[in-house]
Every structure is written in structure tokens, then in C-alpha cells.
Amino acid sequence: MAYQRVEIPREQIEEQEAVCARLAARFSAEGRRPVAMVDTYGCQQNESDSERIRGYLAEMGCDFTDDAFAADIIVINTCAVREHAEQRVLGNVGALNHSKKARPGQIICLCGCMVQQPHIAEKVKYSYPIVNLTFGPHQLWRFPALLEQVLTKKKRVFAVEPSDGTVTEGEPRRRDGGIKAWLSIMYGCNNFCTYCVVPYVRGRERSRRPEEIIAEAEALVKAGYQDITLLGQNVNSYGKDLDCGTDFAELLRRVNDIPGKFVLRFMTSHPKDATEKLFQTMAACEKCAHHIHLPVQAGNNRVLAAMNRGYTAEQYLEKVAMARALMPDLVLTTDIIVGFPGETNAEFEDTLRLVETVRYDSMFTFIYSPRVGTRAAALPDPMTRAEKQVNFDRLLELSNRISGEKHAAYLGKTVEVLVDGENRDERYPLTSRTHSGRLVHLQGDRSQIGHFVRAQITESATWALFGKIVP
Ligand code: 5AD
Numbered sequence: 001m002a003y004q005r006v007e008i009p010r011e012q013i014e015e016q017e018a019v020c021a022r023l024a025a026r027f028s029a030e031g032r033r034p035v036a037m038v039d040t041y042g043c044q045q046n047e048s049d050s051e052r053i054r055g056y057l058a059e060m061g062c063d064f065t066d067d068a069f070a071a072d073i074i075v076i077n078t079c080a081v082r083e084h085a086e087q088r089v090l091g092n093v094g095a096l097n098h099s100k101k102a103r104p105g106q107i108i109c110l111c112g113c114m115v116q117q118p119h120i121a122e123k124v125k126y127s128y129p130i131v132n133l134t135f136g137p138h139q140l141w142r143f144p145a146l147l148e149q150v151l152t153k154k155k156r157v158f159a160v161e162p163s164d165g166t167v168t169e170g171e172p173r174r175r176d177g178g179i180k181a182w183l184s185i186m187y188g189c190n191n192f193c194t195y196c197v198v199p200y201v202r203g204r205e206r207s208r209r210p211e212e213i214i215a216e217a218e219a220l221v222k223a224g225y226q227d228i229t230l231l232g233q234n235v236n237s238y239g240k241d242l243d244c245g246t247d248f249a250e251l252l253r254r255v256n257d258i259p260g261k262f263v264l265r266f267m268t269s270h271p272k273d274a275t276e277k278l279f280q281t282m283a284a285c286e287k288c289a290h291h292i293h294l295p296v297q298a299g300n301n302r303v304l305a306a307m308n309r310g311y312t313a314e315q316y317l318e319k320v321a322m323a324r325a326l327m328p329d330l331v332l333t334t335d336i337i338v339g340f341p342g343e344t345n346a347e348f349e350d351t352l353r354l355v356e357t358v359r360y361d362s363m364f365t366f367i368y369s370p371r372v373g374t375r376a377a378a379l380p381d382p383m384t385r386a387e388k389q390v391n392f393d394r395l396l397e398l399s400n401r402i403s404g405e406k407h408a409a410y411l412g413k414t415v416e417v418l419v420d421g422e423n424r425d426e427r428y429p430l431t432s433r434t435h436s437g438r439l440v441h442l443q444g445d446r447s448q449i450g451h452f453v454r455a456q457i458t459e460s461a462t463w464a465l466f467g468k469i470v471p
Pocket residue numbers: 081082195196197295297335336337366367368369370371
């Protein structure tokens with residue numbers, strides 16, 4: 001059955017804000033200002049969702065902490081992409097037994113992709129009784145009502161019904177820092193790569209309306225944000241569900257045209273949907289970072305087909321060549337999975353060859369992790385974990401060598417960076433990013449934070465550059 005867009009009416013969001021006001025009054029009648037902790041795992045979409053949760057909590061009158069022992073309300077926003085993240089979450093939830101004992105009445109909430117999986121929701125229900133509220137990504141917009149149920153009915157609440165997903169507008173949002181902002185433009189994914197759980201837990205692709213996105217971007221620029229990242233699981237299919245005549249390239253241009261000084265980024269792009277029009281638009285938009293995160297996942301065509309990626313290694317390389325021809329200074333990053341079920345050592349060599357050919361600026365590499373309900377989880381997987389680790393280590397070594405070489409090429413150059421924070425390193429007390437997203441540790445003082453400056457690169461390492469501010 002075709003997916004139908006479901007937009008949550010504004011009145012329903014207003015109702016949630018009314019619940020927040022009710023809870024704020026309730027807390028204040030109890031003579032306290034509640035303290036909340038929000039812990040986020042996984043991708044930037046989850047960071048963005050945590051900003052929505054903090055927005056609601058702030059409307060309830062909460063202060064924020066990073067200390068579980070100081071918190072009245074704990075929200076753990078989880079990730080399901082790999083097993084490792086799930087194990088960490090379960091370990092950390094178990095450890096909350098101590099804070100809950102020390103702080104009776106502490107409310108523990110578990111949300112996000114991991115708990116949207118039925119087998120995990122069951123596990124939480126039966127094995128983690130300290131969790132008061134469990135809700136999936138589709139229910140986040142009604143977090144206040146769910147929390148109110150926990151508080152008034154004094155019983156555990158589970159809101160993890162399956163859904164193709166909804167689109168909400170007008171929720172409060174609390175962003176931290178004031179310099180960099182995530183801006184979600186769409187949710188969900190239709191691609192069903194065979195290893196990936198995301199389409200099962202985040203639902204089908206649905207785009208926000210362009211006028212809503214532009215209004216939010218304008219508000220961000222007005223509020224002084226200088227680094228805006230448009231977010232989606234697959235931004236290149238933006239707008240396909242809307243019939244509004246705006247595709248991703250046009251959206252990018254419209255955000256670029258907002259007056260003001262800021263850097264415009266986006267992620268993630270799917271190679272099969274990355275078009276010449278997109279690369280041309282990136283090249284033409286003066287605020288758009290010349291950085292593209294283009295996950296290749298594997299370099300062998302049989303493996304790519306088994307992953308259902310929708311492109312061959314040759315087609316991928318053509319796109320890279322096209323993008324580099326239009327943007328010679330392009331920074332290219334990628335994701336790669338090692339040990340997909342049935343991947344042979346010879347097939348893995350194709351991945352190494354592709355990486356040698358492309359020479360990524362940096363790479364995120366993962367050992368395949370079977371996910372319940374995905375097609376790949378049912379495939380024979382004869383290679384041992386130890387063998388996969390050997391391949392993984394080889395890939396990492398190659399990746400580090402190339403990143404190091406690319407970084408070394410910056411020595412002596414002067415680049416414009418946005419100073420975005422502080423660093424513990426006394427010699428380089430500031431952190432900054434080049435327009436293409438490279439980390440530069442800088443000499444200088446706090447007053448530079450939030451400013452664009454020119455930095456001369458004086459040292460380089462595998463993961464970062466080091467430099468000093470020059471006039
Ligand atoms: N196992 C390992 N890595 C995975 N990814 C997604 N699903 C899995 C999995 N089951 C990786 C992909 C994706 C990134 C966000 O996580 O490389 O691009």
C-alpha cells in the first residue's frame with residue numbers, strides 16, 4: 001500500500017504545550033524546579049530529536065544536568081544501527097538502578113530507534129522495570145502527554161506502535177551552543193539497504209514543506225547561528241513525496257539565498273540519488289560547504305547488489321569524478337561496512353582498491369552487525385569475527401594513512417574557519433572547522449568563539465589540523 005503523508009495538526013502540538021504548562025504548574029506547586037538529563041546515542045537525526053525533547057522539558061520548567069544522580073527526569077535517546085550501541089544503552093540503563101535508589105521518584109524514559117523494535121520493547125518491559133516510559137520516534141511529538149500519564153497514573157507507559165511516520169511542525173526546540181544548528185528537512189528512509197534497520201524504525205521518507213524549512217533557517221540565521229546542517233537520512237530524495245516542485249538542489253539554493261554569513265552543510269546523500277544538478281548547485285552556492293558525505297559501503301559489485309544499494313562501484317566513481325570536476329576542493333567522506341554476510345576476502349580487496357582510488361578525506365568504518373528483521377540477517381555469514389577484524393584493521397590503517405597525507409598537504413596554508421568551541425589542550429585552546437568540515441585546533445582566546453577567522457595551518461595529524469589565527 002502506498003504511504004500516505006500524515007501531518008500532525010498544529011492544534012495537537014499546542015495541546016502538548018498545554019500539557020507542559022500543566023506539568024510546570026504541578027512541579028512548581030510541589031515547590032521544586034525539576035532537573036532533567038537527556039543522553040543521546042547515534043546519528044545527528046537523534047541529536048536533533050533530543051533538541052525537541054529538551055524543548056518540551058524546558059517548557060515544563062526543567063533545568064538540565066549531565067549527572068544522573070542530580071536528575072529527576074532522565075531521557076535516553078537510543079540508536080539501533082549497530083548492536084554495540086544497543087549493548088551500551090542497556091548497560092547504562094542497568095546502571096541507573098543506583099541513581100534511582102538514591103533519588104526515589106526519578107523518572108527514567110527510553111526513546112528512539114532501539115525501542116521501536118518490538119523485541120527490544122519486550123525486553124525493556126520484562127527485564128528493565130526501572131524504565132517508566134518507553135516511546136519510539138513516531139511518538140516523540142506527544143512526549144509531554146506520555147510523561148503526564150506516567151506521573152498521574154503512576155504506572156509504566158509504552159508507546160511503541162508501528163508507524164510509517166508522521167511530520168510535525170511547531171514543536172519547541174532547545175538548541176545548545178548558539179553557533180551550529182541541525183535542521184531536519186525530512187524523516188525516514190525508503191531504500192531498505194538489506195543490512196539496515198533504519199527504514200523499519202524511522203518509517204517512510206517524508207519531507208517537511210519548503211516554506212517551513214526556509215522559515216526555520218531564516219530564524220536560525222537571525223538568532224546568530226553560523227553553521228547550518230540540513231539533515232535527512234537521504235537528503236537527495238527531498239520533496240519527492242510532496243509534489244511541490246522543490247527538489248533538494250532547489251532547497252539548498254533557497255537556504256543559501258537567505259541573507260547573512262553562515263556555512264551551509266547537509267547530510268546524508270545516497271550515491272544513487274546524487275545528481276549533477278546537486279553538484280552544480282553546491283558549486284554555485286557561495287555558502288554551501290564543498291563537502292559531501294557519500295557512503296559507498298563496499299567496493300565490490302556483487303556485495304553492493306546484495307546490500308541493495310542501487311549502484312555499481314563504477315557508477316559511484318563516475319559520480320565522484322563529476323563532483324570533483326565541478327568542485328576541485330571537494331572534501332569527500334564515506335561510510336564503509338566490513339564483513340557483510342558472504343563478503344569474501346577477494347571482494348573486500350575491491351573495497352580497499354576503491355578507497356585507494358577515491359582517497360577519502362575521512363571515513364567511518366564499521367564491522368557488519370546483524371539487525372533483527374533485515375534481509376541481510378538471514379544470509380549465510382561464514383566469515384569469523386576475527387577474520388573480519390583483520391580486514392577492518394587493514395581498512396582503518398589505509399584510511400588513517402590517506403587522512404594523514406591529506407592533512408599534511410594543508411601545512412603552511414591559510415584557510416577560513418569558524419571557531420566553535422574550547423579545547424583542553426593548553427597550546428591550542430580553541431576548536432574550529434574549515435568550511436569543508438575539517439577540525440582545526442587553534443591558538444587564540446575565548447573571545448574568538450562564534451567568529452570566522454583566518455587560520456594558518458602549522459601542524460597536522462591523522463584526525464585534525466593545528467594552526468594559529470592570522471590577520
Ligand atoms: N552493521 C554495520 N554498519 C551499519 N550501518 C548501517 N547498518 C549497519 C549494520 N547493520 C552503517 C552504514 C551507514 C552508517 C550510518 O552505519 O555504513 O551508512
